[in-house]
Amino acid sequence: MYQEERLRKIREYLEQYKRISVQEICDRFGVSRDTARRDLVKLDEQGVILRTRGGALLPEKEVKSYRERLESAAGEKEAIGREAAGLIRDGEHLILDASTTVQAVAASLTAEDVTVVTNSIDIASVLADRPHVSVRLLGGKLHPKHRYVYGATTVAMLRNYRVDKAFLGASGITPEGVFYPDEEDGQVIRESLQCAGQVIVLADATKFHRRFFYRVCDLGSIDRLVTDQPPPADLQRALEEQEVEIMEVTPHG
Structure with a gap:
């Protein structure tokens, strides 16, 4: 053949x-x-x-709804979120973006006296009953499919915050940088980068080499990548050239 x-x-x-x-x-x-x-x-x-x-x-041709994405690669996301939550120290101020993988960070959060800024209504809900977590839910226009708020109000509110760490998801990551399908969400993520002392991107292996409409940042804007598999060789080289620390976790089960 x-x-x-x-x-x-x-x-x-x-x-x-x-x-x-x-x-x-x-x-x-x-x-x-x-x-x-x-x-x-x-x-x-x-x-x-x-x-x-x-x-x-086979790469997905479009981004699924938030609820559909919660069920996709759930074990990998849980492992990544648990590992990332271990990076959070008592008393820190954080940004958690509206990613399903970042929601796994919120679910695994054990640090105390933490303040979380988020544009995710689901992450705010996960953290609402935690007595040692203070939540700042950003205002703006609600995206019903992906369950985040966005727009000029959201970006303006973000500019007033300075946090220790920002935990961000990625719809795609290539040697060119981090990609999102929607410019509205991407603009909120881009502003989040400016607010954080350390930027931590969470991405399972299905996000490697996926390129979407809106590039949020280049790899030099990232401090750490938490993932479930080693990146492809060219992406690994690009990350190493930008001194991005790569943390690989192993899903349970």
């Missing part, structure tokens, strides 16, 4: 099952692991797949 035909069949498989491993390619097409990896490299160059450790995923 020629490579082009094999690539077409791999794409068809991914359309149905959303992911494929190197071993599955070897077994289905009777090729070596080196050949299977070359096929994945070719598909990656075409922008068709997202390469992962030992295989590939």
Whole structure:
């Protein structure tokens, strides 16, 4: 079988099952692991797949609603959120953005006398009953699908705060920087960067090499990346060049 035909069949498989491993390619097409990896490299160059450790995923074509995203990669997000929450010290002031992975930080928060600034109605709700957490919920226009507030009022309120750490999600991260699909949300994130002494981005492996409409920042604006898998080689190099610390966690279960 020629490579082009094999690539077409791999794409068809991914359309149905959303992911494929190197071993599955070897077994289905009777090729070596080196050949299977070359096929994945070719598909990656075409922008068709997202390469992962030992295989590939079919990238999502659009950002799901907040409730749908809560259920996607839940174990990975919980592990990332738990690790990130361990970075928070008693008495700190924080920004938590409206990411489902950042919501996992709120759920795992154990530090006391913490002040949280957020534009997420869900994160505010998670923290509402915590006696040792003070919440500042930003005002603005509500985005019903993604459950955050945004707009000129939100950005103006953010400018008045200075925090120790900002925990931010990412819809996509590439060597070019951090991407979001919506300019409105991206502008709130961009302002958050200016308020924080340390910027911590949380992103599971499905966010690697995903590029969206709005670039929030370059990698030099990030201090730390918390993720569940090593980034692809080119992204790893770009992060290291910008002295971004990479923390890799292992999901349980």
